[in-house]
Amino acid sequence: MVKLIIKNLSKSYVDKKSKSLSALKKVSLNLDINGIFTLIGRNGAGKTTFIRIVSTELLPTSGKVYLDGVDVVKNPKEIRERIAVIPQEAALIPWMTARENIFAYLLWRGLSFKEAKERTNTVLTRFKLEKYADKLPRKLSGGTKRKVLVALVISSNAKIIFLDEPTTGLDPISRRELWEVLTELKKEHLVILTTHYLEEAEELSDYIIILNKGKLVKAGSINNIRDAIGYPYAIKIFKGFNKKIRLNGKVVKKNDGTFQVFSDERTANNLAKKLIKTKVKFSINPTSLEDIFYMLVGDIDKGEENEN
Ligand SMILES: Nc1ncnc2c1ncn2[C@@H]1O[C@H](COP(=O)(O)OP(=O)(O)OP(=O)(O)O)[C@@H](O)[C@H]1O
Ligand SMILES: [Mg+2]
Structure with a gap:
C-alpha cells in the first residue's frame, strides 16, 4: 500500500500577458492505494498537471502533497528514487535502439554498467521484446514503441510508476497487449495512469479519480462511484x-x-x-464508466477547454 495525501492542491499557470489559468483547484485526497490509480477527465481537466506535481516535475501554487510518506514539494529528491515517469509526449531517443534506450536510462538513474545491462536483458525478456531490442525506434510500430517505454520505466524497479496516456493512438489489439503489461505491472508496483479510453479505465483501475476543469468531481473504485451517483x-x-x-x-x-x-x-x-x-x-x-462520466461531466459541461 502507498499512502497518497493531497491537501488543497492548486496550480495556476501564468501566461506572458500575466493572465492566470487555474489548472487545479483545491484538490484533496487521502488514500492508501495499490494497483492501478487512474485519472480521467476531458482535455485540459488537469490530469497532466496533477501527474507533473505529484512526480516532482512541477511545483504547485499552493497545497500539500505527500506520496509514500514524503512531502514531494519539500523533499523531491527523497521520492525520486521511488518513482519513474513516462510523460504524455514521451518518445524514445531516435538514434538509439530499444535496448540502448533502456540501458542509457538505467545508467542515467545511477546503475552500474553491469547492473544496467542485466536489468535491460531481464526486462526485454519479461515483456517479450527481444526481437525488437536491436532496432531503432523508427523501425518499430507505435504499439511496440510504447511497450519499450513501459519496459524502460519498469526496468527502474521504481515502486511507483506514472504513465500519462500510455495507450493513446494504439490500435485495439496493441492496447489490450499493453493492458496485459499493466496488469502484470500492478502486482509489484503502484501505477498512476491517465487515459481517455474509459473502458480501459474501467477494466484496469483499482481506484479512479474524475477531474473536471481542475476540480475533483468523484473518486473511488468503479463500484463506489456507481453507488455514489445512485445509478449502479x-x-x-x-x-x-x-x-x-x-x-x-x-x-x-x-x-x-x-x-x-x-x-x-x-x-x-x-x-x-x-x-x-x-x-x-x-x-x-x-453502468459503464463512460455513462457515469457523461452524467458527471457531460451534463454540467458542454464547453471545450478549461478557460478561466
Ligand atoms: N505549461 C503550461 N502553461 C500554461 N497553461 C498550461 C500549461 N500546461 C497546462 N496548461 C493549461 O492547464 C490546463 C490543464 O492542462 P493539463 O495538461 O493538466 O490537462 P490534461 O487533463 O492533461 O489534458 P489532456 O487530456 O488534453 O492531456 C489546460 O487548460 C491547459 O491549457
Ligand atoms: Mg494531459
Missing part, C-alpha cells in the same frame, strides 16, 4: 418498447429508438420483471 445499473431496452411500462430512474432515449434507463438495483429488478413479460429485448449491466 443500466438497462438497455431495444426497439418495440411498450410505453405503458413506467420507466423510473434516469431515462435516455437514443437516436436509434432504444432506451437506456439508469437506476438502482431494486428499480432495475422491478423493471426487468415487467419487461420479461413483454417480447421486447433488453439487457441489464452495471
